[in-house]
Amino acid sequence: MIESIVGSLNAGAKYIIPLLLVGIPFYALSVKKVKVYEVFVVGAKDGFTIAVRIIPYLVAILVAVGMFRASGALDLLLNFLAPVLNLIGFPPENLPLAMMRPLSGSGSLGLLTDLVNEHGADSMPAKIGATMFGSSETTFYVLAVYFGSVAVTRSRHALVAGLTADAVGALSAVFFCKLLLG
Amino acid sequence: MLNYIWFGMMAISVVAAIFTGRIDAVTEAAINMSKTAVEISIGLIGIMALWLGIMKIAEESGLIKIIARGLKPITIRLFPDVPADHPAIGSIVLNMAANMLGLGNAATPLGLKAMEELQELNPKKDTATNAMVMFLAINTSSVQLIVPATVVALMGVAASQIFITTILATLCSTITAIFMVKILEKTKTFSVENAS
Numbered sequence: 001m002i003e004s005i006v007g008s009l010n011a012g013a014k015y016i017i018p019l020l021l022v023g024i025p026f027y028a029l030s031v032k033k034v035k036v037y038e039v040f041v042v043g044a045k046d047g048f049t050i051a052v053r054i055i056p057y058l059v060a061i062l063v064a065v066g067m068f069r070a071s072g073a074l075d076l077l078l079n080f081l082a083p084v085l086n087l088i089g090f091p092p093e094n095l096p097l098a099m100m101r102p103l104s105g106s107g108s109l110g111l112l113t114d115l116v117n118e119h120g121a122d123s124m125p126a127k128i129g130a131t132m133f134g135s136s137e138t139t140f141y142v143l144a145v146y147f148g149s150v151a152v153t154r155s156r157h158a159l160v161a162g163l164t165a166d167a168v169g170a171l172s173a174v175f176f177c178k179l180l181l182g
Numbered sequence: 183m184l185n186y187i188w189f190g191m192m193a194i195s196v197v198a199a200i201f202t203g204r205i206d207a208v209t210e211a212a213i214n215m216s217k218t219a220v221e222i223s224i225g226l227i228g229i230m231a232l233w234l235g236i237m238k239i240a241e242e243s244g245l246i247k248i249i250a251r252g253l254k255p256i257t258i259r260l261f262p263d264v265p266a267d268h269p270a271i272g273s274i275v276l277n278m279a280a281n282m283l284g285l286g287n288a289a290t291p292l293g294l295k296a297m298e299e300l301q302e303l304n305p306k307k308d309t310a311t312n313a314m315v316m317f318l319a320i321n322t323s324s325v326q327l328i329v330p331a332t333v334v335a336l337m338g339v340a341a342s343q344i345f346i347t348t349i350l351a352t353l354c355s356t357i358t359a360i361f362m363v364k365i366l367e368k369t370k371t372f373s374v375e376n377a378s
Contacts, residue, residue: 048231135326152309
């Protein structure tokens with residue numbers, strides 16, 4: 001039952017983008033007589049400026065994240081946190097992924113691949129890891145790109161709220177996997 | 183806030199690298215990541231142009247307004263400072279829809295368009311508004327209905343098992359994000375006046 005829902009959702013997903021690319025201009029052209037080509041070009045013009053505008057913000061954040069990852073600071077932090085999280089039943093093998101997820105998309109995908117290779121796709125660590133990966137976003141990257149695109153430098157409570165949500169997401173991934181797939 | 187976190191991450195990295203003997207790796211990472219950042223940004227130009235063009239058509243044809251009006255009951259609670267028929271609401275809704283369907287490529291341009299429209303309503307241009315923070319928090323907690331294609335490829339048949347756990351976990355993190363934003367935006371530390 002679940003498998004067929006997932007199957008059809010994933011199968012349907014690949015039609016969404018082509019449908020939007022055709023459907024929106026079709027509605028505009030047929031119902032509202034919008035000059036679709038001319039309007040498209042006007043809108044598309046901003047693509048360059050926005051992409052270039054985020055460069056300094058992205059350099060700042062990605063360099064800090066990259067240095068942090070390369071330094072081994074994460075491993076030191078893991079050693080420190082593992083005993084604490086063990087108390088609440090958080091599996092130590094999923095901790096690196098939980099900490100990497102907000103920092104780096106490619107880094108956390110690498111860790112998930114490791115989990116799958118080491119324990120097998122059908123194992124609990126892999127399922128928890130995949131749930132964590134799917135239920136969260138690269139918080140630091142999103143903050144840098146989104147705020148960078150409008151030159152906002154004072155982000156107020158965005159990071160605290162985002163990281164708290166990430167932590168709750170990771171904990172609930174463990175909880176629901178143990179509850180439903182255990 | 184970001185000032186301390188940004189500096190702190192780099193400072194901790196250098197100190198930790200001295201202990202772990204990875205100072206060369208840290209230097210290399212700093213240089214490589216600065217290149218990666220530019221590659222990512224430049225790589226966005228094409229996709230940005232494509233979706234911003236399509237969005238402009240959607241806007242001119244009134245589609246965005248129709249969508250914004252339909253979801254008004256939800257959006258006026260999440261974004262009370264944004265007028266319900268403002269174009270930002272349309273972009274926000276489309277960005278969330280793209281995220282839910284796992285269309286990351288479309289989600290970023292739509293999200294940046296929403297930020298630009300929210301910035302028009304912002305009286306203090308270098309400081310995030312309540313609406314911006316709410317939008318970002320919902321975004322980073324990632325409301326997702328479809329297991330990402332990369333995970334499906336990696337997990338094979340087991341991917342269907344994590345479908346429900348992913349939705350439940352994502353629901354918990356999104357609800358947390360919304361509550362955290364609503365609570366924190368009223369505190370003195372994070373007020374617009376004290377913003378950092």
